[in-house]
Amino acid sequence: MMRASHKQPGFVAALLHRLSGIALAIFLPLHFLALATALNGAAALDSFLAITRLPLVKVSECLLVAALATHMTLGLRVLAIEFLNIRERTAAVLTGCAAAVFAVGLAFLLNAG
Secondary structure, three states, X not given: OOOHHHHOHHHHHHHHHHHHHHHHHHHHHHHHHHHHHHOOOHHHHHHHHHHHHOHHHHHHHHXXXXXXXXXXXXXXXXXXXXXXXXXXOHHHXXXXXXXXXXXXXXXXXXXXO
């Protein structure tokens, strides 16, 4: 059963912030693996990067960019609430966050193609 507090837009924002943070934390070891592969020479890095041409990896990259944009935007929301002592309109902030994520994702797709 869903609590009344879970229906609030602020809860959704906090949940999205945490989930995007988890996605980024899962990505980091893979990123470090790629960097470590580069230390083994160009051939090793090229063979590792060949994986990035797979469609599933390309979709994952797009989702990762969206997670990064989400985490950054909602992190700025938290900083603004804590340090600027403002009362927010959570629905408007979430709409702005969605617009920022869409814009960053679209820019990534246009540059990746």
